[in-house]
Amino acid sequence: MSKKVPLYIDGEFVASKSEQWIPVTNPATQEVIAEAPCATQSEMEAAVASAREAFKTWKEVPVSERARVMMRYQALLKEHHDEIAEILAQETGKTFEDAKGDVWRGIEVVEHAANIPSLLMGETVENVARSIDSYSYTQPLGICAGITPFNFPAMIPLWMFPVAIAAGNTFILKPSEQDPLTPTRLVELFEQAGAPKGVLQVLHGGKDQVDFILDHPEIRALSFVGSVPVAEYIYRRGTENGKRVQAFAGAKNHCVIMPDANKQQVINNLVGSSVGAAGQRCMAISVAVFVGAAKEWIPEVAEAIAKVRPGAWNDENAAYGPVISPQAKERIEKVITEGEQEGAKLLVDGRNYTVEGLPNGNWVGPTVFSGVTPDMNLYKTEIFGPVLSISEVETLDDALEMVNNNPYGNGTSIFTASGAAARKYQHEVEVGQVGINIPIPVPLPFFSFTGWKRSFFGDLHAYGKQAVRFYTETKTVTARWFESDIEATGPNMSIHLK
Ligand code: NAD
Numbered sequence: 001m002s003k004k005v006p007l008y009i010d011g012e013f014v015a016s017k018s019e020q021w022i023p024v025t026n027p028a029t030q031e032v033i034a035e036a037p038c039a040t041q042s043e044m045e046a047a048v049a050s051a052r053e054a055f056k057t058w059k060e061v062p063v064s065e066r067a068r069v070m071m072r073y074q075a076l077l078k079e080h081h082d083e084i085a086e087i088l089a090q091e092t093g094k095t096f097e098d099a100k101g102d103v104w105r106g107i108e109v110v111e112h113a114a115n116i117p118s119l120l121m122g123e124t125v126e127n128v129a130r131s132i133d134s135y136s137y138t139q140p141l142g143i144c145a146g147i148t149p150f151n152f153p154a155m156i157p158l159w160m161f162p163v164a165i166a167a168g169n170t171f172i173l174k175p176s177e178q179d180p181l182t183p184t185r186l187v188e189l190f191e192q193a194g195a196p197k198g199v200l201q202v203l204h205g206g207k208d209q210v211d212f213i214l215d216h217p218e219i220r221a222l223s224f225v226g227s228v229p230v231a232e233y234i235y236r237r238g239t240e241n242g243k244r245v246q247a248f249a250g251a252k253n254h255c256v257i258m259p260d261a262n263k264q265q266v267i268n269n270l271v272g273s274s275v276g277a278a279g280q281r282c283m284a285i286s287v288a289v290f291v292g293a294a295k296e297w298i299p300e301v302a303e304a305i306a307k308v309r310p311g312a313w314n315d316e317n318a319a320y321g322p323v324i325s326p327q328a329k330e331r332i333e334k335v336i337t338e339g340e341q342e343g344a345k346l347l348v349d350g351r352n353y354t355v356e357g358l359p360n361g362n363w364v365g366p367t368v369f370s371g372v373t374p375d376m377n378l379y380k381t382e383i384f385g386p387v388l389s390i391s392e393v394e395t396l397d398d399a400l401e402m403v404n405n406n407p408y409g410n411g412t413s414i415f416t417a418s419g420a421a422a423r424k425y426q427h428e429v430e431v432g433q434v435g436i437n438i439p440i441p442v443p444l445p446f447f448s449f450t451g452w453k454r455s456f457f458g459d460l461h462a463y464g465k466q467a468v469r470f471y472t473e474t475k476t477v478t479a480r481w482f483e484s485d486i487e488a489t490g491p492n493m494s495i496h497l498k
Pocket of ligand 1: 148175176211226382
């Protein structure tokens with residue numbers, strides 16, 4: 001019998017009383033490795049009640065003590081790093097190396113959250129008026145929530161709850177139903193780090209559980225990461241209900257290749273950033289734009305990508321794993337078929353791919369198209385598979401026009417030896433995260449994850465200073481102390497501070 005994933009409510013891992021369970025499968029075999037419950041109404045209410053109660057005391061815990069929980073947590077995550085990566089690899093299909101990267105990028109956020117005392121500091125000005133001082137505090141909001149996608153089951157939950165909780169909030173996490181085992185392990189370690197009962201709750205499920213979070217009046221802020229249609233829905237319904245919402249969504253990331261770039265670097269970086277992780281990264285390069293004479297390198301890029309072999313998570317020679325589900329495989333293969341029909345040139349075809357010994361895996365082989373134009377569905381859709389589309393343009397201005405006309409704005413990169421070209425691209429491109437000779441420019445946690453346009457709905461971004469602002473309210477105090485021997489003046493009838 002497969003393992004039943006517990007909920008985490010009021011400091012206890014509890015077996016759900018739900019009658020609805022979602023199978024969690026190993027994408028390389030289809031074996032059901034666990035079942036996740038769709039939390040019931042009373043379980044969800046219990047989570048909110050516990051979060052409400054815990055907030056009353058947690059917000060009064062000194063900030064340095066809250067920081068120490070994060071310090072212990074990051075130490076525990078490091079100690080259990082490989083073990084978490086193994087759980088993660090089995091439920092996502094990621095290779096062990098890639099799974100370790102997922103865990104590591106999450107640990108970095110916890111390290112940052114351990115700096116919470118300085119991140120929460122307000123501002124002060126003395127003598128804003130005669131004998132009057134002003135200073136501000138950042139205070140927690142209350143109960144916050146997070147809804148996460150399948151593709152980074154360690155990193156993305158860790159973008160959210162450590163920062164929110166270190167800031168003094170309590171938090172309800174609803175992880176992806178496709179890989180709930182990794183978040184469960186993260187939560188066990190959080191408890192072990194000394195997080196008090198009730199500061200974190202975990203509810204599993206799908207749309208109904210998300211709707212509960214969206215509609216609950218006590219949940220003040222909601223962080224979401226996932227696909228565009230769901231992000232739009234979450235942002236609309238959450239903000240209509242008066243919540244603070246940040247919703248990170250899909251992408252179409254372009255890499256612009258200038259003819260003066262280092263050819264071998266271009267080839268190596270395009271291979272890893274396009275088909276790595278089976279293309280299931282929101283910052284994956286899905287479009288390579290070759291400028292001018294750089295187009296001569298296209299056959300060599302295709303040849304290098306054709307050599308990449310997917311395989312099981314524990315196969316050391318595998319470059320990437322299966323895609324998450326049979327539905328994802330079917331969707332990706334359909335886009336490839338349509339791409340051919342639309343007139344793009346299929347240089348490497350990853351359809352009907354098999355891996356020896358694993359006939360039931362959701363395999364999609366590396367795929368490369370050239371001659372891709374912006375009117376094609378292949379170009380417009382977020383494929384979220386190991387598929388690279390190649391376009392050719394004459395000038396850097398043409399490349400900029402193409403990238404800026406794309407509705408998404410998560411990430412982009414330029415490969416060049418010219419500082420002037422890189423500076424122009426960095427300045428003029430309408431995308432929130434730019435790499436210069438770096439294909440996947442995911443900022444470290446002391447910056448923020450700053451997607452633009454249809455890749456992000458909201459104002460304040462994930463992690464870094466922006467996340468601390470997202471999870472807090474600013475209170476500004478204007479104070480005057482009367483010396484007892486000062487004679488009281490008459491009433492001040494204006495708002496002018498004198
Ligand atoms: P998804 O939108 O299908 O699911 C994300 C979460 O929303 C899950 O927890 C799921 O249970 C919930 N959900 C799904 N359908 C829902 C509905 N109709 N109503 C309410 N909730 C619903 O996304 P996914 O397939 O798990 O993840 C892949 C997507 O996430 C890609 O589009 C990828 O680009 C995006 N992503 C974006 C970022 C970013 O930072 N911009 C990072 C990672 C992933």
